Amino acid sequence: MAIPTQQVAPQSLPGSPPPSRRRRRGAAAARGGSRSAYAMVAPAAFLLVLFLVIPVLLAFGLSFTNARLISPNPPRFVGLDNFVRAFTSDPTFVRSFINTFVFAAVVVPVQAALALFMAILVNQKLRGVTWFRVIFFVPVVTSIVVISILWDFMYQGDGLINSMIDTLTFGAFQGTDWLGNPSTALGAIIVLSIWQAVGFHMIIWLSGLQTIPEELYEAARMDGANAWQQFKDVTWPGLRSTMVFILVTITIAALGLFVQIDVMTQGGPRNATTTLVFHAVRKGYREQETGYGAAISLIFFVIVLVIALVQRFLTREKD
């Protein structure tokens, strides 16, 4: 750095600067510091206001209007009409609401538990265990669009899944056209969604597991604790904060279910797989009813917010 020499020169002059000047320099430096700070935060802050804060405010504002994406007329205030319409005269919305909850109610516990089981498996001190970690993680780095197309093909009536079921059960169980059948479509989407995302949460559980000191397990073993007792009394209590994070992230991701629906079923058959976000996009974008779409998005947001707060509150209580 060439800077020191520049700096040394004035200060090493005989009769160094009077104290008053030094103080002024200090104040200027502090002011310069906050000027630099504003300059460095400004680009990010500007972009976040433009593409996060304003859209959030718009989601609130537009929900109370009849705004359309392309319209010669300015949006008109319609009060709570959009919300009333959603809950009283839009059966597809109600269906989307229920489907989204069913999806989350199954995915959250199953995915969290499976991820924990996998994390415990790959936390064993066994040769080659890193490779299993990598394999379990591969679907996470694969695009959900690709995965939806692939499973769409495998779920066909005469597709790979049915032929594997046939082979594995020696013909005892007959598959169906999984996505075409209203009673199996959502379940089929649940399976592939868990298949895709579980590796992510395995890694998070794993990093939680690795923060638990080995000495605790040694102590438990010396007290004669078996594997289950070690899990119950050492592992589980050590994973509490990890669990909160995992439950919140899985819940939010599950409630946002969209791509699988858009690629595989378009909400069908007979609205068996329509979801809140899919319905919001259908209304707010495809049918250009921005105001109504914003209202549905807002309902989705409020649910996410409430669940995140409730989960935090519940886990805080237990501590």
Next chain:
Amino acid sequence: MSTSIAARQGAARERRHGGDADAAATRRRRRLLVGYVPMVLLALFFLFPLVFMFVSSLKPDAQILSDIGSPQAFLPVGDISGQNYVDVFDRVPVVRFVLNSVLVTTLIVGLGLVVNSMAGFALSRLEWTGRKVVLTMIIATLIVPFETIAIPMVYWVSKLPTVVLENGLPMYDFGWLNSYHVQIVPFIANAFSIFLFTQYFSTIPRSFDEAARIDGAGWFTIYRRIIVPLSGPAFATVAILTFLPAWNQYLWPLMVVQQEDLRPVMVGMQYFFQVNPAWGEVMAYTSLITLPVLVMFLAFQRAFVSSIASSGVKG
């Protein structure tokens, strides 16, 4: 190393105890079985769809369908060729889609690293009025899922001003739809990236800054010459965590880009959304856009996994 030592010790113990040797060996074999069998089964469960995809991309449609009933579905046997790939390139503007995605992803990740790390620097190492408020607001925005604001955001970007050339003269127009910037600019600033940088930077000793200040360095110099070079892992983590969603973008470009030559790879796949798609070509296309990410993942798997793990610090 440690395992082989343990194994040798175990063997020594078994020799000493003689009669227990058989029991110990059985116990060990059982332990290995309990350890490996579920992992192998799960590995098959996670790999079979992807193996099926890659293998099918090499087969003609008729053979894909006839192989489904047998284990051949997972084996590259029979009439193997790259014909599906050739056909995909003929039928779909694959190169264009890939270049679009590369451009959009590179700019989101690259500009994001600069903008978010600068913000993280100011938030973690500088004292200024409003710092706490801004930091709290940024953390608060982490709870907002993109799906919530997608619809209002389409409306919003359709109203934003843009510069267009008319007869060689720059003119104002309104609406960001159908452009590259509408796919890039909204995703550069990222609250979670800022949060990760802030966390990481605050672990670097402040004495470094003070020493550089005494030497007369400005804050930007400190950021560029001291903090950035010391923060490789944070930059790698943020790059990985922003790369994946940028490459996989679907909902947003689906809504804001109708013009085919601006579409990214995931939306380009809509070419195949029809009643009876040519499955061999579909598998070739999905393999093509998945392979680069998989290769990158396998090459940097340690960094990938630790990035994901560090994203858990939020809790």
